[in-house]
Amino acid sequence: MTHKGKIISISSVKGGVGKTTMTLNLAGIYYMLKKKVLIIDLDLYGGGIAASLDVKNNKDIFMMIDSISNNRFTSLSDYVETYNKGIDVLASPKDPRNASKIESKYLSLIFDLASKEYDVILVDTSHSLDEINLEVLDESYMSLFIITNDLVDLKNMKSLVSIFKDTDKENYLVCLNNSRDTGKDYLSLFDIRNIIKTNIDYTISNNFYIKNIDKYILNGEILTLNKNILRFHNNDINNMKKMAEDLIDDKHREGKRYHE
Secondary structure: OOOOOEEEEEEOOOOOOOHHHHHHHHHHHHHHOOOOEEEEEEOOOOOOHHHHHOOOOOOOHHHHHHHHHOOOOOOHHHOOEEEEOOEEEEOOOOOHHHHHHOOHHHHHHHHHHHHHHOOEEEEEEOOOOOHHHHHHHHHOOEEEEEEOOOHHHHHHHHHHHHHHHHOOOOOEEEEEEOOOOOOOOOOOHHHHHHHHOOOOOEEEOHHHOOOOHHHHHHOOOOHHHOHHHHHHOHHHHHHHHHHHHHHOOHHHHHOOOOOO
16 A cells, blocks of 8 residues: 555644744654654745754755756655654745745645655645645645634634635634733633634643743754653643644544534
């Protein structure tokens, strides 16, 4: 049987919700679960995966697509950077001027190549519902949407959920990240569900707010692989572990999203 890794996209409908941090945290958890992980940074204009992990950015997704389109492509490994023995990175364009040159038609081939070599492919996206991100959503085994306790964010999510209902898209989960804006907690879970018209599948508590997070970024650390974080934030780490397991669980994917 041919190996087939799972494409998991991490998305949002608003910037600044902690999407990239969640992508990295999930990568750490899958690493602990003995999964081989590739992170693809498709936040093409402002991607921060390579910088956050302090990996070299000499190779990127634009270089890979340029090689494919000019019949110079040989192997996916020529374009990924290694973070550790279980996590690799396909970085966003080093030169942001190349972001607009990336065509969505190449994503299916990239995902197919990656799924043959990795167990989990985590795709960090931008919050724009453009052609690139629509293709990512179509290709994803599951999608995870990160939201915060913010009215603009929630209204945008409500609009997207309405589109998903109209198009019968059910292979996504929603995570409320209360650790991003710890002062914005005036809406209850009941209120948020009523606004966005779908369930909140997971919640990251405000206890997971990391005051000195810049220190970890400067050191290229993934929070979920840090012993002190694991020790002092056990409940939120367990929530993320459950989330990670559900995102690749065939039975979970087959469950119906809407019950009307």
